[in-house]
Amino acid sequence: MYQYNAEDSNFLVERVDQFEKQLKRHLAGELDDAKFRSLRLRNGLYMELHAHMLRVAIPYGTLSSPQLRSLANVADKYDRGFGHFTTRQNIQFNWIELPEIANLLRELSDEGLHAIQTSGKATRNITADPLSGLTEGEIEDARPYCELIRRWFNLHPEFSWLPGKFKIAINGAKLDETALRIHDLGLRLVRNSQGQLGFSVFVGGGLGAAAMIAAETASFIEVEDILSYLESTMRIYNLKGRRDHQKKLRIKFLVRELGAEEFSRLVDEDWQQTKNDSKLKLNLVELEQLKKDFSLPIKPIDLGSFEEKVDFNYSIWKKNNVRCHKIGGFSIVNISLTKLGAAPGDATSEQMRILANLAEKYSEGELRTTKRQTIVFPYVRKDQVFNLWQSLEKYGLASPHQGTLAQIVACPGRDYCDLAKAVSIPIATRVQERFNDMKKLLDIGDLNINISGCENSCAHHHIADIGLLGMQKNGEEYYQITLAGETLHETVIGKKLGPSVSGENIVDAIENVVNVYLEHRQNQERFTDVFKRIGITPFKEKVYE
Amino acid sequence: MSDILQLESILNKDYESVDLVSFQQWIENIDELSKLSVGVIIGPSDDISLIKGHLESLELIALDFNNFDDGRGYSHAYLLSKRWQFSGEIIGINAHIDQLQFMIRSGVTSYILLDSYIGLNEEDYADGFSICYQEAANNSGLQQKY
Numbered sequence: 001m002y003q004y005n006a007e008d009s010n011f012l013v014e015r016v017d018q019f020e021k022q023l024k025r026h027l028a029g030e031l032d033d034a035k036f037r038s039l040r041l042r043n044g045l046y047m048e049l050h051a052h053m054l055r056v057a058i059p060y061g062t063l064s065s066p067q068l069r070s071l072a073n074v075a076d077k078y079d080r081g082f083g084h085f086t087t088r089q090n091i092q093f094n095w096i097e098l099p100e101i102a103n104l105l106r107e108l109s110d111e112g113l114h115a116i117q118t119s120g121k122a123t124r125n126i127t128a129d130p131l132s133g134l135t136e137g138e139i140e141d142a143r144p145y146c147e148l149i150r151r152w153f154n155l156h157p158e159f160s161w162l163p164g165k166f167k168i169a170i171n172g173a174k175l176d177e178t179a180l181r182i183h184d185l186g187l188r189l190v191r192n193s194q195g196q197l198g199f200s201v202f203v204g205g206g207l208g209a210a211a212m213i214a215a216e217t218a219s220f221i222e223v224e225d226i227l228s229y230l231e232s233t234m235r236i237y238n239l240k241g242r243r244d245h246q247k248k249l250r251i252k253f254l255v256r257e258l259g260a261e262e263f264s265r266l267v268d269e270d271w272q273q274t275k276n277d278s279k280l281k282l283n284l285v286e287l288e289q290l291k292k293d294f295s296l297p298i299k300p301i302d303l304g305s306f307e308e309k310v311d312f313n314y315s316i317w318k319k320n321n322v323r324c325h326k327i328g329g330f331s332i333v334n335i336s337l338t339k340l341g342a343a344p345g346d347a348t349s350e351q352m353r354i355l356a357n358l359a360e361k362y363s364e365g366e367l368r369t370t371k372r373q374t375i376v377f378p379y380v381r382k383d384q385v386f387n388l389w390q391s392l393e394k395y396g397l398a399s400p401h402q403g404t405l406a407q408i409v410a411c412p413g414r415d416y417c418d419l420a421k422a423v424s425i426p427i428a429t430r431v432q433e434r435f436n437d438m439k440k441l442l443d444i445g446d447l448n449i450n451i452s453g454c455e456n457s458c459a460h461h462h463i464a465d466i467g468l469l470g471m472q473k474n475g476e477e478y479y480q481i482t483l484a485g486e487t488l489h490e491t492v493i494g495k496k497l498g499p500s501v502s503g504e505n506i507v508d509a510i511e512n513v514v515n516v517y518l519e520h521r522q523n524q525e526r527f528t529d530v531f532k533r534i535g536i537t538p539f540k541e542k543v544y545e
Numbered sequence: 546m547s548d549i550l551q552l553e554s555i556l557n558k559d560y561e562s563v564d565l566v567s568f569q570q571w572i573e574n575i576d577e578l579s580k581l582s583v584g585v586i587i588g589p590s591d592d593i594s595l596i597k598g599h600l601e602s603l604e605l606i607a608l609d610f611n612n613f614d615d616g617r618g619y620s621h622a623y624l625l626s627k628r629w630q631f632s633g634e635i636i637g638i639n640a641h642i643d644q645l646q647f648m649i650r651s652g653v654t655s656y657i658l659l660d661s662y663i664g665l666n667e668e669d670y671a672d673g674f675s676i677c678y679q680e681a682a683n684n685s686g687l688q689q690k691y
Contacts, residue, residue: 007675007676007688007690008676008690010675010676011674011675011676014672014673014674014675014676015674017673018672018673018674021669021670022643031643034613035613035641035643038613038614039643121614121616151678151679151690151691152678152679152691153679154678154679155646155647155674155677155678156678156679156681157619157623157646157647157648157649157650157651157679157681157682158616158619158620158622158623158647158651158681159616159619160616160619160647161614161615161616161619161644161647162616163616227679235620235623238616238617238619238620239617239620243589243615273628274628277680279680280680283691286691
């Protein structure tokens with residue numbers, strides 16, 4: 001598993017030292033709130049409703065057991081014993097005391113963890129398919145490219161003060177688990193007609209109040225040219241992006257205003273000046289080294305006459321949470337942290353330590369985080385899946401509800417977040433209580449419900465089968481429903497169903513939507529396929545009848 | 546805002562006074578000003594490409610970094626120093642002590658801090674990094690890892 005070397009670790013310490021100086025000046029009244037805000041955000045630190053929140057990066061969602069233990073220690077020592085895994089594969093701590101932040105970051109840096117650029121108007125954590133390297137048909141494991149690009153834009157002198165935040169996702173698989181076209185910039189690994197490896201580049205996607213799908217600005221950029229192309233993209237954004245309107249800071253507004261064609265032309269014009277600069281070429285020697293560092297730690301095994309255990313709950317859980325591995329004899333196991341009444345993605349320090357230990361026992365000490373706020377064990381021997389399940393069951397981490405509608409994605413909502421207009425977690429709980437019949441849940445299958453407490457769309461409600469957006473109307477909480485969003489096979493922004501629904505009636509509305517789906521479903525059609533076939537009207541009629 | 550420099554002249558690296566004009570003045574009087582040895586102040590919103598063909602006649606360029614969150618000056622510094630190979634001085638004015646690392650690496654050759662930082666020992670605030678992960682206009686003193 002890839003790990004930072006001494007130079008990288010030293011860099012993390014240097015960054016903490018720098019931030020500690022800034023923090024001391026702020027606490028001594030020598031650095032004003034506005035400037036400190038800008039500086040602290042670049043170190044992942046937010047001021048939330050009740051306390052400071054720290055977002056720690058989990059680059060491309062890959063985590064080792066010792067790193068997870070380190071996060072558990074932080075949860076105990078500096079928070080209230082839990083952390084929150086986010087939809088961008090990071091982890092957040094919600095109860096951080098400002099004076100303790102430097103010590104906390106130092107402890108994390110011992111395990112190669114940091115909070116650099118997890119917030120602020122700079123390049124954020126680069127996300128990747130949590131199944132990178134694990135599935136058949138993949139073009140390539142995206143993570144070595146994520147790492148090289150992450151490094152390049154780490155404290156980049158020219159692009160650390162952009163008009164808005166800049167989120168990048170890279171996908172190397174057939175299906176898009178990264179939702180790359182709702183990112184500021186998405187890279188898809190592709191091969192051209194000569195078999196050469198490169199990237200298709202998509203720019204200007206994003207959710208929020210104005211959800212947009214990124215436009216393709218280049219169909220094929222050779223691997224070694226990608227850094228200069230990305231620099232040109234960011235340069236055009238840095239120079240021409242809107243800075244005059246708080247709600248139009250993201251690159252998607254620039255792309256929309258200029259038009260994708262003109263934006264691409266400007267990028268290309270700039271890129272022609274730098275594409276042959278040898279110092280801007282991606283280091284192919286380093287890339288090969290990283291490919292070795294990220295290579296899978298397992299080899300095919302012949303399990304001979306291995307027979308699967310028979311257990312009703314196990315088979316339900318397995319159906320929803322265990323996937324085929326490209327390496328013979330192994331499985332990929334998905335573990336949900338969702339518990340009734342708790343924020344989806346929340347994990348206690350105890351759960352983190354249990355998972356760290358189990359990953360060491362069953363998954364080569366590696367875990368992956370996902371945008372569904374779950375944890376993936378990437379290397380579980382098929383003949384050990386049952387044993388793993390038993391352990392998970394023992395610790396309450398193997399609910400058969402996982403992988404069903406009850407696996408709701410939700411932001412912290414108004415219970416915790418300063419920006420939220422409405423609650424998210426209590427709605428998720430009520431939905432889970434309503435759909436507590438296992439038979440029905442299994443019948444419905446994998447149907448996504450995502451709940452965002454405000455337009456910032458942290459729970460990605462636009463791209464869920466059923467999305468809820470919290471809002472306020474005359475002092476009361478309402479929810480706008482969107483249907484049939486998706487990113488896996490194609491990128492589709494969910495369609496608004498109609499007028500927003502009160503918090504009181506929202507669970508009934510969801511149930512009605514699900515019932516229309518079940519009523520019209522043919523064979524094993526997915527929700528989005530039914531929606532495409534029958535249109536929005538039957539859903540509308542049922543919800544607003 | 547009282548400590549923002551409103552410069553009419555600036556000292557160059559040889560401690561000689563050089564007259565400064567605003568970007569607007571420069572654009573409107575290019576023919577006349579090109580014959581004089583002056584510097585131009587460029588703000589974040591100025592279209593720096595307009596000056597590209599006249600760099601040889603400029604003694605120095607002052608980039609205004611007063612707005613802490615506006616990063617356009619860093620791209621301006623890069624374009625001037627690296628791409629257009631401007632041989633004169635690029636001075637960061639109204640600079641913030643916490644952004645020196647970004648300014649210098651982008652190609653700013655010297656800087657004048659805002660008055661509010663007067664009395665602070667710059668070495669205490671130096672970024673303290675020993676490594677960098679990307680090519681830039683100025684990576685001197687840094688181990689380059691890329």
